[in-house]
Amino acid sequence: MIIEVINTGSELLLGQVLNTHLGYFSEQLLPLGVRVTRADTVPDGPLIEQSIRESMSRADVVLVTGGLGPTSDDLTRDIISRMFNAPLEFHPEILDKIYTYFAQRKVVPGPLTRVQAFVPQGATVLPNNHGSAPGLYLQRDGKHLFCLPGPPRELKPMFEDYALPILRELFAGIPPLARKVLRVYGVGESLLQERVEHHILAISDQIEIGYCARLGEVDLRFIAANGELVKQASAKARELLGEAIYAEDEGNMEQTVISAARAKHKTIATAESCTGGLVAHRLTNIPGSSAVLQRGWVTYSNQSKVDEIGVSEETLRLHGAVSAECAREMARGALAVSGCDLAVALTGIAGPDGGTAEKPVGTLYAGLAWKDAKDEVQVESHHKLLVPKRDDFKLTASQFALNLLRLKLS
Amino acid sequence: MIIEVINTGSELLLGQVLNTHLGYFSEQLLPLGVRVTRADTVPDGPLIEQSIRESMSRADVVLVTGGLGPTSDDLTRDIISRMFNAPLEFHPEILDKIYTYFAQRKVVPGPLTRVQAFVPQGATVLPNNHGSAPGLYLQRDGKHLFCLPGPPRELKPMFEDYALPILRELFAGIPPLARKVLRVYGVGESLLQERVEHHILAISDQIEIGYCARLGEVDLRFIAANGELVKQASAKARELLGEAIYAEDEGNMEQTVISAARAKHKTIATAESCTGGLVAHRLTNIPGSSAVLQRGWVTYSNQSKVDEIGVSEETLRLHGAVSAECAREMARGALAVSGCDLAVALTGIAGPDGGTAEKPVGTLYAGLAWKDAKDEVQVESHHKLLVPKRDDFKLTASQFALNLLRLKLS
Numbered sequence: 074m075i076i077e078v079i080n081t082g083s084e085l086l087l088g089q090v091l092n093t094h095l096g097y098f099s100e101q102l103l104p105l106g107v108r109v110t111r112a113d114t115v116p117d118g119p120l121i122e123q124s125i126r127e128s129m130s131r132a133d134v135v136l137v138t139g140g141l142g143p144t145s146d147d148l149t150r151d152i153i154s155r156m157f158n159a160p161l162e163f164h165p166e167i168l169d170k171i172y173t174y175f176a177q178r179k180v181v182p183g184p185l186t187r188v189q190a191f192v193p194q195g196a197t198v199l200p201n202n203h204g205s206a207p208g209l210y211l212q213r214d215g216k217h218l219f220c221l222p223g224p225p226r227e228l229k230p231m232f233e234d235y236a237l238p239i240l241r242e243l244f245a246g247i248p249p250l251a252r253k254v255l256r257v258y259g260v261g262e263s264l265l266q267e268r269v270e271h272h273i274l275a276i277s278d279q280i281e282i283g284y285c286a287r288l289g290e291v292d293l294r295f296i297a298a299n300g301e302l303v304k305q306a307s308a309k310a311r312e313l314l315g316e317a318i319y320a321e322d323e324g325n326m327e328q329t330v331i332s333a334a335r336a337k338h339k340t341i342a343t344a345e346s347c348t349g350g351l352v353a354h355r356l357t358n359i360p361g362s363s364a365v366l367q368r369g370w371v372t373y374s375n376q377s378k379v380d381e382i383g384v385s386e387e388t389l390r391l392h393g394a395v396s397a398e399c400a401r402e403m404a405r406g407a408l409a410v411s412g413c414d415l416a417v418a419l420t421g422i423a424g425p426d427g428g429t430a431e432k433p434v435g436t437l438y439a440g441l442a443w444k445d446a447k448d449e450v451q452v453e454s455h456h457k458l459l460v461p462k463r464d465d466f467k468l469t470a471s472q473f474a475l476n477l478l479r480l481k482l483s
Numbered sequence: 484m485i486i487e488v489i490n491t492g493s494e495l496l497l498g499q500v501l502n503t504h505l506g507y508f509s510e511q512l513l514p515l516g517v518r519v520t521r522a523d524t525v526p527d528g529p530l531i532e533q534s535i536r537e538s539m540s541r542a543d544v545v546l547v548t549g550g551l552g553p554t555s556d557d558l559t560r561d562i563i564s565r566m567f568n569a570p571l572e573f574h575p576e577i578l579d580k581i582y583t584y585f586a587q588r589k590v591v592p593g594p595l596t597r598v599q600a601f602v603p604q605g606a607t608v609l610p611n612n613h614g615s616a617p618g619l620y621l622q623r624d625g626k627h628l629f630c631l632p633g634p635p636r637e638l639k640p641m642f643e644d645y646a647l648p649i650l651r652e653l654f655a656g657i658p659p660l661a662r663k664v665l666r667v668y669g670v671g672e673s674l675l676q677e678r679v680e681h682h683i684l685a686i687s688d689q690i691e692i693g694y695c696a697r698l699g700e701v702d703l704r705f706i707a708a709n710g711e712l713v714k715q716a717s718a719k720a721r722e723l724l725g726e727a728i729y730a731e732d733e734g735n736m737e738q739t740v741i742s743a744a745r746a747k748h749k750t751i752a753t754a755e756s757c758t759g760g761l762v763a764h765r766l767t768n769i770p771g772s773s774a775v776l777q778r779g780w781v782t783y784s785n786q787s788k789v790d791e792i793g794v795s796e797e798t799l800r801l802h803g804a805v806s807a808e809c810a811r812e813m814a815r816g817a818l819a820v821s822g823c824d825l826a827v828a829l830t831g832i833a834g835p836d837g838g839t840a841e842k843p844v845g846t847l848y849a850g851l852a853w854k855d856a857k858d859e860v861q862v863e864s865h866h867k868l869l870v871p872k873r874d875d876f877k878l879t880a881s882q883f884a885l886n887l888l889r890l891k892l893s
Contacts, residue, residue, distance in 0.1 A: 084695035086519045088506015089664065089702055095524065096498015109496045111530055114505065114522040117693070124521070144676045144694050183677045224696065226875075254499065266554045267593045283527070284554050285494035286634065292499055343760075343781070349767025350753075350760030353781040357759025358874055360835050362783075368791065369781030371753070371763040377778035377821070381791075411787070425770050464768060465636070 074244065075110045076102065077132040079124050081139040081149060082223060083116040093225055094138050101232065105240060106247030122152045129216050134240065139223030141206035143185040149220050150191060150209070157211060159193035167198065171205045199235040203227045210239065217243065251300035253307045255293045256320040258476050262286040265293060269313055273306045280306050288465055289472035319479055326475040327355040333482035334365040341478065342411035343369035344382050344403040346394065347421035347437065351471040368411050372403065382406030395420050397438050397454040404440030405452050415443045415481060417474045423466045435461035437470050441477050484654065485520045486512065487542040489534050491549040491559060492633060493526040503635055504548050511642065515650060516657030532562045539626050544650065549633030551616035553595040559630050560601060560619070567621060569603035577608065581615045609645040613637045620649065627653065661710035663717045665703045666730040668886050672696040675703060679723055683716045690716050698875055699882035729889055736885040737765040743892035744775040751888065752821035753779035754792050754813040756804065757831035757847065761881040778821050782813065792816030805830050807848050807864040814850030815862050825853045825891060827884045833876045845871035847880050851887050
């Protein structure tokens with residue numbers, strides 16, 4: 074089964090919007106035993122037609138996203154009509170549905186809204202319950218073409234409610250593909266391969282092994298038709314990598330921290346200078362984090378470090394705000410003021426300015442404070458040199474801080 | 484000039500990593516008068532070869548990213564060698580460079596490192612100064628093929644230092660394409676088109692107009708070969724949309740807030756409950772924000788709202804933490820404790836739990852406090868119903884808060 078995706082939209086090629094559709098389709102299709110074979114991105118315009126023709130000549134199923142909206146650069150509907158010799162027909166019930174959708178949101182529909190109620194003859198309408206433009210499904214010469222809206226919040230429910238049932242029938246009999254992603258911290262991509270790959274291939278050469286390195290993490294991926302092999306590969310990798318694996322599949326560092334803290338009934342406070350709130354933001358992305366994260370400070374100015382979490386003016390004078398001493402006092406102060414069980418503190422130089430020979434851009438000091446088994450406060454500090462690029466620095470620093478919390482909670 | 488991009492990597496099709504290359508290439512190529520015509524995404528494997536063949540049959544320039552690394556799923560080097568009948572040759576000077584790169588980072592290179600020092604005969608090596616795998620440049624039948632590394636921090640410097648000079652010569656004589664993106668808050672996509680499009684087309688039909696709606700914002704984009712037309716279109720759009728335009732091009736809401744605050748020498752404090760630090764994180768993404776953002780609180784628990792920024796227990800008892808009264812007290816307290824000129828406060832229900840009939844998931848109360856011309860404290864509150872999905876809610880709530888700061892600073 075060959076499945077191709079065509080993402081339409083000049084904004085994708087211009088990079089104004091990132092394509093999140095592929096991950097979504099993958100997640101939906103793997104349990105059906107298939108995967109996206111290839112994906113084309115084309116601008117609004119005549120290339121959409123060429124791309125659909127090419128994909129339909131190669132693939133069994135073609136999923137087109139975007140270009141169904143009301144504006145002048147939304148061309149998919151017209152292109153399909155021409156390609157399939159299927160004149161556009163006005164469907165008043167679709168227009169009614171769109172008007173109802175707008176009315177519920179107290180939005181006045183403009184005159185352009187109407188074009189979305191035209192459907193190429195013979196196409197099956199895929200209703201849009203979360204937006205205005207309906208989707209389309211057409212068959213031709215045993216090939217299946219789905220036209221879906223671009224915005225994820227419209228695409229996803231439409232795909233699951235109306236496209237997936239058709240695909241499930243189409244792929245009936247194909248065994249599901251098993252996949253496992255192990256997310257690794259602190260081991261580089263090639264070292265990871267050297268440590269893991271030959272052990273996995275010794276289990277079976279039917280296991281597809283993939284590596285994906287990103288800032289501050291590497292994903293190790295197993296895919297196989299036989300789910301048992303994926304289980305064995307994952308168990309072996311866990312044995313080899315131990316604590317370096319911090320999450321699986323859609324999990325992430327913040328999810329692991331929140332789950333571990335909830336399981337142990339521990340509360341957390343954050344004191345952030347250089348990360349500016351990113352650690353707290355990541356933790357609070359997790360539903361249920363309010364049972365864990367009690368409070369956080371963004372102590373960006375020196376004065377706020379003194380006022381809020383009791384960093385001493387002497388420490389700032391003697392060692393500076395970017396120092397192990399300051400990180401320790403921030404963590405200790407955040408723990409004391411918040412009454413939490415753990416506190417993590419970060420201070421560093423995110424750049425682009427503020428670096429010195431001794432403390433270059435990328436310098437991070439992290440402090441961790443916690444109450445030990447005897448309820449006594451313990452504090453440790455860590456010094457790292459991270460990527461000297463502001464946003465990458467913030468991200469890797471937050472990852473480092475979350476990993477400290479994870480290890481302490483494990 | 485037809486320019487196609489091929490992004491290789493199973494992780495892209497599986498959605499484990501988002502493709503940021505297209506935006507980067509676009510930004511680099513528009514000033515050269517060209518744009519990416521089309522982009523193919525293929526998994527590690529034989530489709531890379533098919534995709535390169537297809538692209539080279541259609542395009543003048545093909546940019547391939549990924550698959551140059553040391554691991555077993557990095558296949559681009561071998562495929563190029565086979566396609567071009569160009570045997571791989573070992574280049575000791577490349578290996579030396581890689582070893583030096585690793586040594587500087589105190590990383591011990593593994594045995595797999597060596598494969599990256601093999602180059603197809605006749606290919607020009609594009610040095611990698613920020614990673615191990617070098618890039619490749621080949622010509623055939625007047626077509627130009629560039630093979631570049633996948634990780635952006637390796638791709639970008641290599642592209643700018645070694646690929647761009649070749650492309651600049653290739654595209655010499657093509658006038659640059661002018662582009663302007665106006666970023667709009669508070670006006671929906673179709674309403675935007677209705678208000679703007681006929682006025683722009685009245686200036687010239689040589690202006691390409693694009694719309695891109697994302698959560699909490701719409702981008703309005705003009706592209707033309709004649710830069711003067713883009714200027715006129717932008718001026719007209721500014722006249723029509725006024726304050727709804729909050730940034731241009733690569734600008735964003737947080738950049739606008741920081742710039743405006745710096746220009747007026749105003750300082751800002753944040754008090755965040757439901758957004759969990761996202762507003763502070765976004766503001767501190769901007770270089771120079773330390774002159775503006777003095778401190779922020781993530782007052783996630785009720786107790787922290789009382790302790791840190793003086794929300795009264797009576798307010799919490801009578802109105803609850805998610806209320807206009809609480810938002811006002813949070814803003815007023817953050818202003819008073821921090822001594823800043825402006826404070827923004829957010830409290831709401833991010834979900835998935837915690838919603839009620841009266842205050843459903845998606846409920847946001849925002850407070851804004853500032854000192855007026857007479858140095859008296861003013862406080863206002865706003866009530867919004869936003870997307871009832873945790874991460875989307877946090878994002879749109881942070882956008883709303885930043886927009887409040889922007890308007891107050893304008």
